Amino acid sequence: MKKYTTFLLVGFMSITVALSCSKDDKPGDTAPTENLDPVAVSKTNDTKIYMHYMPWFETKESSADQQWGYHWKMGNKNPDIIDANGRREIASHYYPLIGPYHSGDAAVIENHLLMMKYAGIDGVLIDWYGTYNLNDYRINKENAEQLIAMLDKVGLEYAIVYEDRFLTNIVDAGLAPTIVSAAKTDFSYLQNNYFNDANYIKINDKPLLLCFGPITLTQPSDWTNALSGFNPKPTFLTLWYESADAGDNASGEYSWVYQDNSHISNFYANRMPTLGVAIGSAYPGFNDYYQQGGGGDAIGWTIDHNNGATLDATLSMAQNANVDYLQLITWNDFGEGTMIEPTVEFGYTYVEKIKAFAGVQNANVGFSEISKLYNLRKQYKGNSVVQNKLNKAFGYFVSMQPDKAVQILNEIE
Known part of the structure; x- marks a missing residue:
């Protein structure tokens, strides 16, 4: 101290x-x-803008076994190999401007959150695997909590996107008797550690909780049981067209990225009017690396980045649909090529576009200056x-x- x-x-x-x-x-x-408390960015667009965020990246220095994490190498890449341009071999078509990093690195988190703040982003939706010490789930949680610890200092909000797809792994490993009990353990942790934070996102005066699915808990009775420990019950959103799996427990849905932009326009026109709460989506493109990286089969479709035109189009669609809440997909899923984080290929193009969409008024500084802070931290x-x-x-x-x-x-x- x-x-x-x-x-x-x-x-x-x-x-x-x-x-x-x-x-x-x-x-x-x-x-x-002197008083250096966080001050909100002034914006002309009153849409709440949230960023989907992956806290799952590990380097040799950060990992207990001195190995690069899966999300940089997948099945066959070796980040220890460095090319003539000084870039490591990673499992992605794109390369982060600050290079491959550890998600729990304070300097990395500082860089990411300042970039988001100055782009007019209100909060972070954290992809969250739960609390159990299996595979990299616990590491992801620890990295997420390093992020959460700095969010308040920067002046941003956050909420959790729960990955229920891994609950079967918890049961198979003998760590919980049922998938519902495993989910209840995770949700108890959310209630006790996150939901009471002043900067946890609230919608309709209740904590926001998203599920990337449901994929494993697919019966309304399962969700009734799993959510029974919450007080108050969260504003619970499923992935688009999946709320029936949660029944009356679901408050609404959020859209995602799939095949082409027509799926978002259909969601806005036909699905959103039927929902109590809806979160729209915008993204720069989609180009996965799973097959090339030995990480499984290719998804089977791509959405071209089109030199920024795809992000322009999806932001415009959200504006025209008059969405109250917008999720940007994603900050840093390099394996699927949806990253908005500055890259060697696109520079600061995407954060600049989001800043313009948000109508930021009082952030008269280039994003390169935020990068300078990161570079000096390392130097x-x-x-x-x-x-x-x-x-x-x-x-x-x-x-x-x-x-x-x-x-x-x-x-x-």
């Missing part, structure tokens, strides 16, 4: 002075010499003096004083 003097009298003035900072200062820590890793200056820059970014943040970055550079 930082140690601070209380007050020093200089003449008739009382000032706060930071005496020292420990070596464990992390991104997001700032000296309390001066272990240098507590520089890291403290970067912490101050972070504080200026989140409090919507980007000019002051950039000034600090330029002084270090």
Whole structure:
């Protein structure tokens, strides 16, 4: 922890002075010499914009077995191989601008959340595998909680997208007697650890909970039982056209990405009017790597990125449908090629388009300056003096004083 003097009298003035900072200062820590609390981005578009987020990436340095995680290598790629351009061999058609990363890395999370904030995104919908220590589920949860810990500092909301497809694996491993009891254990954790957070997303005054399916729990009685421990019951949404599996437990549905844009237009025109709550979707494209990466069969269809035209079209469709809530698909599913995160191939094109869609008014700074903060974090890793200056820059970014943040970055550079 930082140690601070209380007050020093200089003449008739009382000032706060930071005496020292420990070596464990992390991104997001700032000296309390001025108010650097997060300030909301000003937007002209009142649509609530949420980003679907995968917390599942591991590097050799972050993993217990010193192996690259599945989502960078799938079945046959080796990120230790580096090409002439300095890029690692990863299981994707696209390459992250900051390179392959560990999802629990504080500097990575800082970079991602600042990019989202300055693009006008209101919150993050976290793909969540539950609480059990099987495969990489527990690691994903731990990475997600590193993300959650910084969301409040940046001033963004969050909610959980529950993956019920893996419940059978929990039972088969002998970790729970039934799939319903396994889900109840996960939901008890949500209730006790996330739902009471001030920045957890609420719709109709109830915590938002999405399910990517249902896939395993496909009977309304299963969901009645699984959700019985919640108080209050969440605003529970299933994937589009799947709410009948949850029966009256479902408050509505959210759309996704499938084959071509006509599926979204049909959802808006024919399905959305029948739902109590609906979340629309927009995406830049779809191009999976499963077959090339030895990760299974190819999905069998693609949606071309069209140099940004696909994202333009799906954002426009959401605007024309007057959706209240919009999910961007996705920040970083590199394996399916839906990533909005800046990449070598597309640069900052997608975050710039979302910023324009949101009508951001008070974020007069380029996304490259946020990248500069990340690069300096890595360049001066272990240098507590520089890291403290970067912490101050972070504080200026989140409090919507980007000019002051950039000034600090330029002084270090």
